[in-house]
Amino acid sequence: MGHFVPHTDAEVADMLGFMGLSSVDELFSAIPEALRLAGGLEVAPGLSEPDVMAEMGRLARDNRACGPDLVCFAGAGAYDHEVPAVTRRLTFRSEFVTAYTPYQPEVAQGVLQALFEYQTLITRLAGVEIANASLYDGATACVEAVNLAVASSGREKVWVSQGVHPTWREVIRTFAAGTGHDIVEIPLVDGRTAWPADGEPGAVLVQQPNFLGCLEDLEAAKRTGALLLVAADPVSAGLLKSPGSQGADVVVGEGQPFGTPLSLGGPYLGLFACRQEHVRRLPGRLVGETRDVEDRRAYVTTLRTREQDIRREKASSNVCTNQTLIAVCCAIQLSWLGTAGLRDMALRCARGTRYTREALLAIDGVEPLTEAPVLREFAVRTPCRGDVVVERMADEGFLAGVALDDDYGGGLLVAVTERRTRAEIDAYVAAFEKVVN
Amino acid sequence: MGHFVPHTDAEVADMLGFMGLSSVDELFSAIPEALRLAGGLEVAPGLSEPDVMAEMGRLARDNRACGPDLVCFAGAGAYDHEVPAVTRRLTFRSEFVTAYTPYQPEVAQGVLQALFEYQTLITRLAGVEIANASLYDGATACVEAVNLAVASSGREKVWVSQGVHPTWREVIRTFAAGTGHDIVEIPLVDGRTAWPADGEPGAVLVQQPNFLGCLEDLEAAKRTGALLLVAADPVSAGLLKSPGSQGADVVVGEGQPFGTPLSLGGPYLGLFACRQEHVRRLPGRLVGETRDVEDRRAYVTTLRTREQDIRREKASSNVCTNQTLIAVCCAIQLSWLGTAGLRDMALRCARGTRYTREALLAIDGVEPLTEAPVLREFAVRTPCRGDVVVERMADEGFLAGVALDDDYGGGLLVAVTERRTRAEIDAYVAAFEKVVN
Amino acid sequence: MQMPGGKATSAPIMGRDEEPTIFELSSPGRNAASFRTTDLPEWTAEELVPAEHLQAEPTPVCEVSERDLVAHFTRLTHRQYSVDLGAYPLGSCTMKYNPKLCDDAASLPGLTDVHPAAPPSLTQGWMELLADLASILCRVTGMHAATLQPPAGASGELTGLLLMRAWHADQGRQRTKVIIPDSAHGTNPASVTLGGYETVTVPSDSRGCVDVAALRERLDTDVAGIMLTNPNTLGLFEEDIAEIAAAVHDVGGLLYYDGANLNAILGVTRPGDMGFDIVHMNLHKTFAVPHGGGGPGAGPVAVSERLTPYLPGPIPVLGDDGSYRWDTPPKSIGRVHSWHGNALALARAYSYILANGGDGLRKVAEAAVLNANWLRHRLRGVYDIPYDRPNMHEFVASTTSLKKADGLKAIDVAKRLLEEGFHAPTVYFPLIVEEALMIEPTETESPQTLAALGDALEAIARSPEGAQAAPRTTPVGRVDEARAARQLIPTWDARP
Amino acid sequence: MQMPGGKATSAPIMGRDEEPTIFELSSPGRNAASFRTTDLPEWTAEELVPAEHLQAEPTPVCEVSERDLVAHFTRLTHRQYSVDLGAYPLGSCTMKYNPKLCDDAASLPGLTDVHPAAPPSLTQGWMELLADLASILCRVTGMHAATLQPPAGASGELTGLLLMRAWHADQGRQRTKVIIPDSAHGTNPASVTLGGYETVTVPSDSRGCVDVAALRERLDTDVAGIMLTNPNTLGLFEEDIAEIAAAVHDVGGLLYYDGANLNAILGVTRPGDMGFDIVHMNLHKTFAVPHGGGGPGAGPVAVSERLTPYLPGPIPVLGDDGSYRWDTPPKSIGRVHSWHGNALALARAYSYILANGGDGLRKVAEAAVLNANWLRHRLRGVYDIPYDRPNMHEFVASTTSLKKADGLKAIDVAKRLLEEGFHAPTVYFPLIVEEALMIEPTETESPQTLAALGDALEAIARSPEGAQAAPRTTPVGRVDEARAARQLIPTWDARP
Ligand SMILES: Cc1ncc(COP(=O)(O)O)c(C=O)c1O
């Protein structure tokens, strides 16, 4: 009951007999007695399918999910965007879901072509020539960008803007402990990175729009003369100049906004794109077009000599399993959006953001954290602490935003997606006014 | 927006040009001016996908669905059985969902083989040799059984037990107005059909278990000497002797219990099986095994000369579109249940039924409607009218059952499926006691 | 015998082998099912079932693991063509793309988990949906009231004929005949018989429309009515419909509209305005309910005011208290379905209509007609076009000349087209056209797909050699239908 | 150029043509997206975006209808093999069947629609799930505490090495080397480098296990630790593990357990009991998280008590008030993921564990080992079995002799097996076996499927002729990998 082993007792006996064995335990003869687990696992016995679903349902109900009862104004790298039926239903076709990494291209053209299309779409958004087949998430994509930059620049020092998502910066520091890269954080001055005039970093990492929602000056970052690494919001690509067109060498980002639900933060999608010249240092998988024996167009993972299974300790990265299914989902969602839809989506986010920001700032005691121009997200100072606002607003039926740490001066980070209606925003603002005073 | 026509204006213009036309309206030149609809349809403009889902969600919330907040004890031909993830996810594979009737067998082996397996499973449950590829529902399956029986017996008179579901009997009468068959209803005497000693019907139709949940004596029905038509509950097939083994000539039924949600009553599944000798009068489609040019096993719809598209006014039935997807769902669900699972499911229903019945009858004022043995459903007399009990119990969080019409003496029909736990039943009984007095 | 096991050579991605049946994949004692823990007393079968009813042996089903079950049915789906894989120009069937949002709409638990016998106090949302859908369908067809019970078109036809019958009876008339054109779909005459009427066939004229003179000859006071589809099964609009309606009404007959071809006229013209008294719709054609490999569909019937009292009940009606109740019309012919029809299919159609709106529905008709006419033009000089004039949503071509010249039959074109990456058109229907290819592209196919279809059909006509051997690229080759009927094997257990 | 349109000849059910890219299916002005009506002011892009930031031209994406979008990706799925279609004996990857109930569990809105930055008061259900999963994984591996953040195995490895590093540093030690066997998976050395260590390789002995003598030679106080997987990549249990552990610990090193092969020992023995200090698990292998064509996975890391203070945070902990809060260990190495790891993958694994239970998990290991050993026996005398002794969940065969005799290479067997209806085993890994075929049937394949796989592998070996031309039945034939690298075409826009 509740397990998925098909063997009947009779069949097990037959199979043992074929091997001249008389019990299943004999199969484990290689394991020294002393190491055998006596008494079995301290894990509750198996449950039937409906019992499992009842328990999972209980846990799900112990969360307050975003929806009509908790209207979402939180972002900070995880956004409540529309996910149409098409994207869900195509992404969860079992051929995509239950395939392994495409090691046998002859029977993996489905995933390979979807990834080829994904790579093409990402390069178009990033404005550089190469995109890989996905990394884990935005943070680890930043880490790989830093590693690539240090390797190609030959310089250990990397300037990281404090406009980069705080947890992403933490992840960068975590992994720098292993690589020994010298990570220097550059503070924001009224909402934008104030790059030092001198110092010779191998690379600079800036987020666009940055964590506070403000638009950064990429040219200024480029003027540092270092390799330019941009962590770009892919939705903003519907309105902004591409990072590549502004000199970015590597463009990374979080792909969650394209078809992936909030999901407590994962699985998400690490976007990674770079200029052609860096392709041999590209982390992760790359799909390329080629031909089969009958000269039919075919796709295959390529430049594999960068990868760990071949290069081993000299590999450009250790990544093996990535986030392919989420990349396929992203390709489907972007194709559903299309050229006009992507721009429309970005425009709708920007409109809601402006409308909400103006309304919130009209509440007395609510101050802008910065005057720098924003696009789809913004930060405000609030009379009471941001986390208090969030708790109180939850009782009013809103996820008010993401509370900012004190090093940002407290307050609240508010994101408004294309899903937010005027009615929802007006109700949000009314509740906000009520709870902050 | 909101519609699914891919043509761009430029493409429309091209296509019109190719035909030497200058406007779309010209395409409708064959339609006399006088008949053209001026001003367009009085139907609201199209909505975006999320707006449609919002409206559908509102309508859905205006229902009280069965679930933890409305625990279901209602049956009467529509049962709250388990539907595992496997059945839903396989049934809704888009190849099954978006295919047409298998007119081109070379590219329809998926549906054809699934139907072949479905037919096999239904004959095993029914205990006769032939099953068709589905009919609309239980009621219309009864109609087809009556039509077949009259045709083969050459007698217009059919005895229909009042133990047959009331709406099914109504449907039989509705269609008899066209065929002119002479439908005579035979009353129940303490819960079972009391067949008259004489009169020469061409066929008798009895339901097993009958509408009140009571087990009918099929031998007694057989002794009328007429063709025996049995409307059998397929779940009970997990415990009862098959109708075929008791002399049934035609076995029909409602297939909803195998994988189909309650769905306000549709789409459901009309089960139809009969003895070999009636195969040329079989209504609807029949799939048969055959071979392809390379002698590979293949499946195809067969004995098509019975059907309306070939036989026209002499067809054995007018059915064309049937309920194939629900039949495929039924085949998947039955395969998931398997031999042991079907019996276990029936047993669990019977246990819950006995437990609930005994507990309800212990409430004073609650009386058995009949003493005849029941299996998975039973009827009780209640101090207040059945419909009043249902309304009051709804406030307590239960769909108490199906209220019986006065011709059954009022009261309530209660069904207990394998999904009902002791805790649910105990709470139900407690609430029941509260509301009836 | 060794059991086949779960090899995937039956999936076309790997091979062309047979897929074992679920029975061949069974192994005694294996199982997949599991149930909720109920804590109920574990009475035995013997304790629960009277001996005379209890089976001696468990009913044999099959015995498979969940893993083999999933692999089996997933492989079967790879052996199945569908709209989601490509174009499906099956004439008369309107195999348009079914928007995925409708799948979501129809799987809302608030709709799927509602018991059909639950009282109105618990089903107001459903009742509003059904009432609004019925009213929209009346506006689309120009009728007065509708029943949503018929689960398919043929059921709608019979329902309509019983309405006809009840109405005439009520007028104290005994009518015996119903007229249908020789181009009619097979369900029409079959339904006429079940409606207790005799079928009288009226020929089509040289234009492919009802021969009005011949019709007049057949009209008398024995005629209960006429069944037409307009556009007819040749895809042609019956231009004399007004005259036909007048003539039929003159003898006291009623006009029945077979709505299978409604897609062509959405928002352009309405059966009610043409003079029809009874209309059935195939929501699984016009309103994008997916066909499910043969069903379920939905065949609502809408009628003019005078026939409203006879509709099947119950029907949801809005009371003055603002809530819906079930009402049965005074002279109802009675129910035609166990419950309220194929409700979830109705919900799908409703969501499709909401998405399209009045404006979108007209665009549907325009594009459907545009595509069909374009393709007819494209195939001129390639295939015979027996009725080569402006058609509506579909048209009929023929291989008559090609058959004479190269022996290319309609069935060969159908099988060859499978090799070319398209489902086949409807063949040998309507019966009045020999070697008929009935082609309905539908509005959801792009001009590019249409062009590719035209190219494929031309390629087949230009090089017909070997067509008899087609299809050669499909999981199975041409199937022996005669053998299936000769040596009937209707179940696994019936195999020799 | 004429656009290809939506023909389905790329779906193997119909043909073997190329599937056009989504870009070839685009037509200017076409679109599928639609958005909620918001009633917000319609400010223009110019009003909303500073000129210096505003793009001149919209970013080109593609322009397709929903219909073409669905057909395209549905056809792609027909060009993709998967576990749901059949067996996938890919060694080291544990491609078992993924129960559908886990799909349902991971799509509950109460789990999917939760914002990662929502405060604990709103996410208690998730936090309980994660805390309980971590504790179960510790009981399964015999460890003390765990982080669920690593999104895959390699990430878990690097996390483990950083834990090692932090621990040594805290002990005031400077260690420089990490030892791995020559049979190790490529991610191990790659992670060692990223962890800031130098890789020292230890050879395997004639039994296919770590050469303990050679290991002792390499052990000194520069050694931070050793990475092992047990059973190792040959599917063999490292019988000397206790001795190895003692030796490594003696020089102050730590033992890292690569849990990719944990499936073999569930409920039988535990890394913690073997002396390991750090363990990563591949939930996408052992705990049935579907592999998604390459991910997402989940690579939790569990550690012994002494390493617990260094774990990445935040970690959900149950407070005395009975509610969960996020806690970061005192000496944490810091986060390794943006949020809390691949949460939905963790929820899938949790539901899988609930369904199996402790009893079921041991059955998993038993059947996995039973299947692998049976197949090794079955292939004796057919293929070389370089280490022909009791194996665990997988074993390695080789075509060395067949290559000498008939030129049959491992890659040829892999491609031929595709024609036989099975996915190929892992080939040319581990590197210490030439012409390696690494075969892992997993526990969810039935004895019948196993027999069919054995027959197929034997048939290939018995008649190797033409194997170089395989596969011939797949959507594309053997693919030119060299060309892909030589003339790199990484995107549609990069095509010559
Ligand atoms: C013209 C016509 N009339 C009636 C029908 C019958 O509809 P259904 O198949 O839904 O019973 C069809 C469907 O094939 C049809 O094409």
Ligand SMILES: Cc1ncc(COP(=O)(O)O)c(C=O)c1O
């Ligand atoms: C033995 C072994 N170690 C480590 C890994 C790396 O795991 P992942 O692919 O999840 O990063 C794998 C997976 O291929 C493996 O087989």
